[in-house]
Amino acid sequence: QKEVEQDPGPLSVPEGAIVSLNCTYSNSAFQYFMWYRQYSRKGPELLMYTYSSGNKEDGRFTAQVDKSSKYISLFIRDSQPSDSATYLCAMSAYNYGQNFVFGPGTRLSVLP
């Protein structure tokens, strides 16, 4: 079993839809969670990061962490064609060490 699992998609939704992107993980040492957005031929861009279980909101984006189920989600409200990209989840233990683990990414297309 991989440390981090993420459905690669592609996921296609109509403009204005609510998008749900998810990752599951197996290592209970992971305490710090990040979501990145990557456009074609660009580097990953940090969207959100959180330490704790529960929800964190930033504009149209909400990050949700359920440590008991080892499950994290990113919700995008009122999705726009400009949200079309690959979304990567990443996680790390509580330290400043090397160990960041990335999901393979979900490719999202928002259709006008």
Next chain:
Amino acid sequence: GAGVSQSPSNKVTEKGKDVELRCDPISGHTALYWYRQSLGQGLEFLIYFQGNSAPDKSGLPSDRFSAERTGGSVSTLTIQRTQQEDSAVYLCASRPRIPGQVNSPLHFGNGTRLTVT
């Protein structure tokens, strides 16, 4: 402010040649990482520098790969005797150490797209 800068953005080289990829991290960021991203694949960790500590080289795929970080800032990833399987996007990331926080996220550059012919 300025983000992580990588050069060149694209590099085409012949099999067997050496290449050098450069990364300028965000000013003040103490940690620097190199990752490799192949088509349709996830991010593969290569090497990690933290301050003046010895680098973590555990992700380097072979002894043809090496990296250095001079003066705690700019880093160079060198691939000797390139092979076609080295073709990928090489991403650099840096990270600050934030007082009072137990961790901080990575900030990536746009990568160097390496093609070995």
